[in-house]
Structure formats: C-alpha cells, structure tokens
Amino acid sequence: MNIEGKKRLWQEYQKEIAGDHYFFVRSCIRQSFFPGAEMMFLKIMREDLGKDVVENPGHTTCTGIGYHSDIVPLETTMTVVARQFALMTEAGYKNYAVSCITSFGLYSEILETWKHHPEIETRIRENLKRATGREFRIPENIAHASDILYKYRSEIAEKAKYKLVDKTTGQPLRIVEHIGCHYAKMFPHKGVGGAEYPHVLVGLAEALGGEIIDYPERRHCCGFGFRHYIVKVNRGYSLSCAKVKFDSMEPYKPDLILTNCPGCPYFMDRWQYAIGEMEGKTYGENGYGIPVFTYEELAALCLGYDPWEIGLQTHQVTPEPVLRKMGVSFEIDKKYLGPNGKEIGRPEKPKVLVVE
Amino acid sequence: MIEFGYSLQANRQIDMDLNNLRMLKYIRNNEPSIDWCMSCGTCASGCTAAANCDLSLRRMILMVRRGEEAEIHDLVFRCRFCGKCLNACPRGVNTRNVIYWMQQAVININAL
Numbered sequence: 001m002n003i004e005g006k007k008r009l010w011q012e013y014q015k016e017i018a019g020d021h022y023f024f025v026r027s028c029i030r031q032s033f034f035p036g037a038e039m040m041f042l043k044i045m046r047e048d049l050g051k052d053v054v055e056n057p058g059h060t061t062c063t064g065i066g067y068h069s070d071i072v073p074l075e076t077t078m079t080v081v082a083r084q085f086a087l088m089t090e091a092g093y094k095n096y097a098v099s100c101i102t103s104f105g106l107y108s109e110i111l112e113t114w115k116h117h118p119e120i121e122t123r124i125r126e127n128l129k130r131a132t133g134r135e136f137r138i139p140e141n142i143a144h145a146s147d148i149l150y151k152y153r154s155e156i157a158e159k160a161k162y163k164l165v166d167k168t169t170g171q172p173l174r175i176v177e178h179i180g181c182h183y184a185k186m187f188p189h190k191g192v193g194g195a196e197y198p199h200v201l202v203g204l205a206e207a208l209g210g211e212i213i214d215y216p217e218r219r220h221c222c223g224f225g226f227r228h229y230i231v232k233v234n235r236g237y238s239l240s241c242a243k244v245k246f247d248s249m250e251p252y253k254p255d256l257i258l259t260n261c262p263g264c265p266y267f268m269d270r271w272q273y274a275i276g277e278m279e280g281k282t283y284g285e286n287g288y289g290i291p292v293f294t295y296e297e298l299a300a301l302c303l304g305y306d307p308w309e310i311g312l313q314t315h316q317v318t319p320e321p322v323l324r325k326m327g328v329s330f331e332i333d334k335k336y337l338g339p340n341g342k343e344i345g346r347p348e349k350p351k352v353l354v355v356e
Numbered sequence: 357m358i359e360f361g362y363s364l365q366a367n368r369q370i371d372m373d374l375n376n377l378r379m380l381k382y383i384r385n386n387e388p389s390i391d392w393c394m395s396c397g398t399c400a401s402g403c404t405a406a407a408n409c410d411l412s413l414r415r416m417i418l419m420v421r422r423g424e425e426a427e428i429h430d431l432v433f434r435c436r437f438c439g440k441c442l443n444a445c446p447r448g449v450n451t452r453n454v455i456y457w458m459q460q461a462v463i464n465i466n467a468l
C-alpha cells in the first residue's frame with residue numbers, strides 16, 4: 001500500500017470534531033443488531049474519557065431507511081430531523097454525536113440542501129412549529145461517533161489493556177476496515193480521510209496496534225442497500241454483494257473486520273452464516289468465519305471490558321479465536337448469562353459455519 | 357437445506373481491461389456515434405418492437421460495451437427499423453445504424 005500517497009490524501013480531508021459536550025443520538029437498528037455497541041460508546045466516553053454526553057429518550061428514528069426505501073417523503077424526513085435538532089437545542093447542546101451512518105449521511109444531505117435552498121429550511125421550520133410547537137438551532141458540529149473515538153484514539157490506546165496484536169507471535173492483527181457507504185461517499189469532506197481512503201477506522205485500528213490490509217473490493221458496499229434487504233426477494237442482491245467482499249478479502253487472511261455502520265457489521269456477520277448454509281463456504285480458518293466488530297466493541301475490548309458485557313455473544317461469527325489470539329481473558333461459561341446472571345437462551349448452531 | 361426465499365447470484369463483475377470488445381470496436385468503426393450513448397433509455401421507452409419482446413437498445417449498447425455478446429444475439433434481430441428511437445435519442449446517436457451494425461457484427465462474429 002502506498003502509505004505516503006494516502007497520508008497526503010488524508011491531509012486534505014480533516015474535519016472539525018467537537019471535543020466535549022455531545023448530544024448523542026442512537027440508531028434504531030444498532031440497538032437490536034449489536035445491543036452492546038452504543039452502551040460501550042457511552043461508557044467509554046463517560047467513564048474512560050470523562051466526557052459529557054447526554055441523550056433524550058424522546059429521540060426517534062431519523063426515518064433514513066424509510067427515506068432511502070422511497071417510503072417516507074423527504075419533506076417528512078426533514079421535519080423529523082428538525083425535531084431531533086430541537087431536542088438538542090432544548091437540552092442546551094451544540095455538538096451532535098450520531099451513532100448511525102445512515103442518519104449521519106442524512107443529516108449531511110439535509111444540511112447541504114438547506115444551505116443551497118434556504119426556502120426549504122424555512123418551510124421545514126414552519127412544519128415543525130405547526131406540528132410540535134418546537135424550534136431548533138442547527139448543530140455547530142456534527143460528528144459520527146466513530147469520528148469521536150478516532151479523535152481520542154491515542155487516549156484510548158494509552159488506557160488499553162489489550163492491543164490488536166497476536167500475543168504469541170507479537171505480530172499485529174490483520175484488520176479489514178469497512179466504512180458505511182453514507183459516511184463519506186456522498187460528502188467526502190464530512191468524513192475523516194475522504195471517500196476513497198477514509199482514515200477514521202484505520203486511525204483507530206493502528207493506534208490500537210493493528211495492521212490494516214488493503215484488498216481489491218475494499219470500498220464495495222456490504223450489500224445492506226435498504227431496498228435490497230427490506231424486500232425479501234431482493235435479498236439475494238444483498239447477499240451477493242457481501243460475497244464479493246468476502247471472496248476478495250479471503251486471500252489476505254484477515255483476523256477481523258472492523259466497521260462503523262449499523263448495516264455493515266450485521267450483514268457481514270450474518271451473511272457468513274447464510275453463505276455457509278447455501279454454498280458450504282466459510283472464510284476464516286478451520287471452518288470458522290471472519291469475526292466482525294463495530295468500532296465501539298473493538299475499543300471496549302482493548303480497554304478491558306468483558307466480551308459478554310460488550311455483547312459479543314450476539315455475533316453470528318464466533319469472536320473467541322481472535323480473543324484468544326489477543327490474550328483477552330473471558331469466561332466461556334458466562335457467554336449466555338445476562339447482566340442478572342440468568343441464562344439469556346442459546347442460538348441454534350449453524351450446519352456449516354463453526355461456532356463456539 | 358434451509359429455504360431462505362432468495363439465493364446467491366453468480367458474480368457478473370467484468371474486468372474492463374480483459375473483457376472482449378471486438379464487437380464494440382467493429383460497430384464503432386462503422387458507426388462512431390455509439391460512443392455518445394449515455395444509457396438514458398429514451399430509445400427503449402418508445403420502441404415499437406419492445407411492445408412484443410425485450411428489445412432495448414440501451415441494454416444492447418451496454419452489453420456490447422461489457423463484451424457480453426451472447427446477450428444480444430437474438431434480440432438485435434427483433435428491431436423493425438422504424439426509426440422511432442432515432443427521433444427520441446437526446447444524444448443524437450444514429451440508433452438505426454448502430455443496430456444495423458450490431459446485426460452485422462452478430463452475423464460476421466467469426467470474422468471480427
């Protein structure tokens with residue numbers, strides 16, 4: 001990989017990321033796909049980095065998936081987003097921290113639209129006022145949550161209990177990073193490092209001791225694609241997209257896939273099961289898959305949080321082999337125990353993909 | 357096997373450096389305006405023949421550009437040369453002539 005060239009490119013795409021006092025907005029789907037991820041972001045921010053992050057339970061979906069599936073009209077979406085901004089304004093915050101890539105892309109798109117068409121912004125302000133009586137200020141800073149962990153990557157690395165390193169050989173883990181399409185492909189200047197070679201996850205992974213590997217389909221979509229997935233008969237497109245990526249990364253023998261979007265970790269995790277069942281094909285060593293992590297999960301793991309508190313038992317692809325490689329201590333007996341110590345139930349074992 | 361209700365599709369990605377462009381080159385030599393096509397599909401929307409078959413000049417041009425020759429073998433002969441697409445094309449592609457040379461390319465495929 002031509003590092004010099006990429007460093008030069010990355011220099012051109014540096015964005016302002018607020019340092020503290022964030023109004024955090026969750027993702028609708030991440031909470032069910034990877035329930036520990038957002039919790040870990042809040043814990044890392046509040047307990048490890050000592051930052052002020054607030055939420056409001058009245059926050060709703062941004063309607064992004066409905067919008068991209070042509071179900072929710074743009075004007076409705078804009079008004080819903082205006083309401084989210086109003087919640088931030090009412091809480092007295094100016095920095096908006098977004099958990100979801102779809103929402104992040106949508107916020108960027110809406111603000112860009114308002115910049116060029118102030119009359120639309122005026123109309124949305126009227127809509128919101130009429131519907132809810134609320135008013136709002138546009139956030140001074142909008143950052144994706146992965147931008148914020150990127151900003152504090154050195155602090156996280158300093159506090160880290162484990163590194164992204166093979167404990168036995170001392171070699172860095174080989175990491176495939178996958179950035180959600182809506183992070184910077186639409187508005188390259190909104191992402192750290194731009195659209196072609198985003199640096200946001202590279203920076204975090206390298207700070208934690210890992211090695212990023214390049215592969216031909218690195219920027220290919222994971223296959224989520226909204227309508228591809230939501231309409232069942234279209235799901236073959238979603239699956240086929242993910243397979244293109246797995247086939248392309250397989251020869252480089254990645255230890256793990258690191259992601260920053262709600263859809264990507266879900267589909268790259270679950271489709272490894274479906275491809276196994278359909279074609280008998282698996283992508284990791286000895287019949288295992290390639291484990292997929294979100295940025296908060298990986299940061300939390302390095303900081304020494306218990307893998308089952310992070311929610312790694314909800315992953316389809318077993319994370320244990322990579323945990324052992326890193327030397328992370330964990331108790332396998334506690335994998336399926338909830339916070340109250342009671343069994344949470346065990347998933348059925350796939351026929352092909354090896355899981356623990 | 358589990359019935360998922362959907363299936364994997366074969367990868368149809370094409371290596372643009374390696375794909376077979378003999379048909380495209382032949383047509384382009386005889387009717388250079390094929391290169392002006394922007395795949396808008398206006399030609400196909402008004403096509404007389406398309407009422408009874410899957411003829412779409414937009415799609416055929418795309419397939420020729422991708423080197424997927426077999427995709428146009430039969431369809432290209434369904435054109436009635438009515439010329440509606442010629443009037444419709446916003447890029448001024450000489451559509452009828454493109455189709456004529458597509459047919460010639462299919463007929464003379466072994467000599468290309």
Ligand code: SF4
Nearest residue numbers: 403435436438439441
């Ligand atoms: S000339 Fe052929 S392709 Fe064009 S509109 Fe007529 S039948 Fe269709």
Ligand code: SF4
Nearest residue numbers: 393394396397399445
């Ligand atoms: S109308 Fe013209 S530009 Fe549009 S697809 Fe047909 S040939 Fe191409």
